[in-house]
Amino acid sequence: MANVEYRSVGKNFGTVRVLNELSLDIGEGEFVVLLGSSGCGKSTLLRMTAGLETISSGEIAIDGKVVNGVHPRDRNIAMVFQNYALYPTMKVRENIAFSLEVAGKSRDEVNAKVEEAARVLSLTDYLDRKPSELSGGQRQRVAMGRAMVRDAKVFLFDEPLSNLDAKLRAHMRVEIRQLHDRLKATTIYVTHDQIEAMTMADKIVLMQGGGIVQVGTPDDLYDRPATRYVAEFIGSPQINCQEGEIVSDGADVHFKNSEVSLPLPAGYAAHGGTKVTCGIRPNDVQLSEEGAIVGRLKIAEKTGADKQMHLDVNGSEFVAVTPRSTEGVPGDDMRFAVDPGKVHIFDQSSGHRITTTLSGA
Amino acid sequence: MMVRSKSSRVLRSVVAWGTVLLFAFPLYYWLTVAFKDGKEIFNYPPQVWSFSPTVRNFEEIFGISLGFGFGEQREVLPGGGNWRMAPRLWDSIVIAVLSTGIAVSIATLASYALSRMEFAGRHHFVSWVLSTRMMPPVAVAIPVFFIYKELSLLDTYTGVILIHALMNLPLAVLLMKSFFDDIPHEIDESGMIDGASRFLIFRRIILPMVKGGAAATAVLCFIFSWTEFLFVLTLTQTGLKTVPVVSSTFVTSTGTAWGNMAALGAAAMLPAFLFILLVQKHLVRGLTLGSVKQ
Ligand SMILES: Nc1ncnc2c1ncn2[C@@H]1O[C@H](COP(=O)(O)OP(=O)(O)OP(=O)(O)O)[C@@H](O)[C@H]1O
Ligand SMILES: [Mg+2]
Numbered sequence: 001m002a003n004v005e006y007r008s009v010g011k012n013f014g015t016v017r018v019l020n021e022l023s024l025d026i027g028e029g030e031f032v033v034l035l036g037s038s039g040c041g042k043s044t045l046l047r048m049t050a051g052l053e054t055i056s057s058g059e060i061a062i063d064g065k066v067v068n069g070v071h072p073r074d075r076n077i078a079m080v081f082q083n084y085a086l087y088p089t090m091k092v093r094e095n096i097a098f099s100l101e102v103a104g105k106s107r108d109e110v111n112a113k114v115e116e117a118a119r120v121l122s123l124t125d126y127l128d129r130k131p132s133e134l135s136g137g138q139r140q141r142v143a144m145g146r147a148m149v150r151d152a153k154v155f156l157f158d159e160p161l162s163n164l165d166a167k168l169r170a171h172m173r174v175e176i177r178q179l180h181d182r183l184k185a186t187t188i189y190v191t192h193d194q195i196e197a198m199t200m201a202d203k204i205v206l207m208q209g210g211g212i213v214q215v216g217t218p219d220d221l222y223d224r225p226a227t228r229y230v231a232e233f234i235g236s237p238q239i240n241c242q243e244g245e246i247v248s249d250g251a252d253v254h255f256k257n258s259e260v261s262l263p264l265p266a267g268y269a270a271h272g273g274t275k276v277t278c279g280i281r282p283n284d285v286q287l288s289e290e291g292a293i294v295g296r297l298k299i300a301e302k303t304g305a306d307k308q309m310h311l312d313v314n315g316s317e318f319v320a321v322t323p324r325s326t327e328g329v330p331g332d333d334m335r336f337a338v339d340p341g342k343v344h345i346f347d348q349s350s351g352h353r354i355t356t357t358l359s360g361a
Numbered sequence: 362m363m364v365r366s367k368s369s370r371v372l373r374s375v376v377a378w379g380t381v382l383l384f385a386f387p388l389y390y391w392l393t394v395a396f397k398d399g400k401e402i403f404n405y406p407p408q409v410w411s412f413s414p415t416v417r418n419f420e421e422i423f424g425i426s427l428g429f430g431f432g433e434q435r436e437v438l439p440g441g442g443n444w445r446m447a448p449r450l451w452d453s454i455v456i457a458v459l460s461t462g463i464a465v466s467i468a469t470l471a472s473y474a475l476s477r478m479e480f481a482g483r484h485h486f487v488s489w490v491l492s493t494r495m496m497p498p499v500a501v502a503i504p505v506f507f508i509y510k511e512l513s514l515l516d517t518y519t520g521v522i523l524i525h526a527l528m529n530l531p532l533a534v535l536l537m538k539s540f541f542d543d544i545p546h547e548i549d550e551s552g553m554i555d556g557a558s559r560f561l562i563f564r565r566i567i568l569p570m571v572k573g574g575a576a577a578t579a580v581l582c583f584i585f586s587w588t589e590f591l592f593v594l595t596l597t598q599t600g601l602k603t604v605p606v607v608s609s610t611f612v613t614s615t616g617t618a619w620g621n622m623a624a625l626g627a628a629a630m631l632p633a634f635l636f637i638l639l640v641q642k643h644l645v646r647g648l649t650l651g652s653v654k655q
Contacts, residue, residue: 099555
């Protein structure tokens with residue numbers, strides 16, 4: 001177990017800069033999720049941690065020791081690749097045992113560890129099969145087993161669940177998290193799936209274009225997104241955004257555009273006149289006769305537990321989650337109210353969150 | 362699988378079998394010549410199906426009696442020539458097996474490096490390797506003859522094995538590289554993270570994955586060496602001769618011994634056939650199956 005520090009880490013591929021002056025601390029035993037859209041540099045950062053990519057600038061320290069020049073095999077890390085990278089000519093047992101054999105462990109110790117890992121991952125019946133004779137989920141578990149048997153300081157996962165079907169993915173999410181709670185190993189987990197990030201992480205690192213946008217707990221990112229990008233990335237269905245202006249006339253502060261006039265907490269008074277984006281989560285609105293948000297229903301989607309109303313508000317899409325009993329046919333006008341405290345306000349030009357205090361985002 | 366009408370299925374097998382027969386017939390006819398008596402070979406119209414088979418041609422070229430009543434042997438046939446072919450077959454086997462072994466071993470190591478290592482000019486390296494095969498062999502044969510003379514490699518196994526291995530190397534490297542390129546780098550990287558050295562990764566993980574590719578490459582190298590004519594002709598005298606060169610001795614001043622030549626050819630096919638049979642069980646496609654997601 002170890003902590004990992006990134007100090008102004010940069011990465012160039014030729015002339016292309018893919019990571020920019022990135023600094024981050026990962027504490028001992030923490031489960032950190034690197035989240036971001038495709039191509040933002042998550043895998044690159046992970047591979048640099050593993051030593052599979054060189055570090056162009058800055059430094060990475062594991063357990064307080066700078067590892068820039070340290071070979072992957074001397075870093076004592078374990079990694080699960082997106083495509084699992086199992087050794088196809090070896091049986092499952094040999095796959096899991098490989099690192100232990102290389103390390104020169106005794107046969108008894110190797111066997112004991114392999115059996116134990118197989119038991120935890122329910123792979124006992126498959127130990128003598130080749131990877132090609134396994135299902136996707138079983139292969140994924142073999143890859144996990146291969147990482148587990150090492151007493152690695154840091155565990156790295158690169159989108160390990162992206163090849164599994166939804167049900168198995170949900171199951172493995174829980175398994176991986178439980179495994180972490182048992183082993184308490186420092187874990188860096190890459191994904192572009194915000195649900196995985198929200199459900200598994202102690203700490204989410206949201207990346208965009210080779211930099212970090214926000215670091216925080218899942219609740220931090222959900223309740224206080226630092227930028228509009230974060231707000232739109234986290235949460236499903238996606239947050240609704242309306243463009244407009246803060247209008248402050250004495251005691252009353254409103255968010256206004258041509259169709260919406262939304263009361264805001266008094267703290268926004270200082271920002272009167274600012275062009276802003278107003279973000280409202282689909283789950284934070286209630287059907288109400290006096291509601292400030294008026295929209296024309298385009299389609300009502302049943303999701304089972306509730307309904308998702310897709311509305312047209314001021315020319316842009318607005319989704320509201322309502323109880324399943326809610327009536328509504330396309331063409332209806334509907335009104336929604338929202339608690340002023342749950343409204344997210346972002347500066348239109350910078351995209352940064354505007355808070356009720358004057359400190360800005 | 363697409364559903365096809367019966368007639369198109371029938372048509373397909375007819376065409377397939379027709380093609381097979383087209384290729385197989387010359388081989389068959391040549392085999393019949395190996396088992397025909399001298400006169401029968403020249404019968405007109407040619408006897409394709411019915412003739413009285415004899416093993417005399419084989420007895421003659423190998424100087425043995427196969428005990429079918431054609432006991433008496435001729436050491437030397439009219440027109441001269443070397444009729445003891447068994448040692449020549451042996452020469453061919455030694456040269457083909459060893460040169461194939463050398464070419465495939467070196468190519469395997471070289472192409473793994475080419476496939477994985479980052480070095481300046483690695484993209485041009487492959488075409489550079491290939492360019493060595495662009496010159497016609499005849500242009501190389503004479504200089505090699507003089508070099509070999511200086512090095513006393515003329516008329517030796519070593520000399521012929523080396524030149525055959527060398528001729529095969531570029532193609533073998535290219536082929537093997539494509540097999541290594543098919544293996545995702547993550548597998549190497551996974552090995553590295555597991556603590557293995559480059560060589561251990563190569564030996565334990567990667568090499569077993571390219572066994573099929575190596576077998577395919579070996580077959581091609583073997584066949585090249587088995588049928589190569591020019592270099593053996595120029596670089597050997599009396600010490601050794603391979604089958605392709607020695608079969609030309611059946612063309613004599615008093616006529617061509619077709620039966621003997623066909624018999625030698627038939628006999629020469631056997632070792633090549635055995636070799637291919639031996640390695641073909643490794644010629645399995647989909648070598649990386651199951652290592653990575655599909
Ligand atoms: N070997 C390379 N040479 C040049 N550019 C590269 C190389 N590897 C990655 N890149 C670029 O670096 C950027 C980041 O890539 P990276 O693989 O880290 O993205 P990612 O966040 O993992 O995306 P995904 O979610 O699709 O896996 C991409 O724009 C990619 O094109
Ligand atoms: Mg990636």
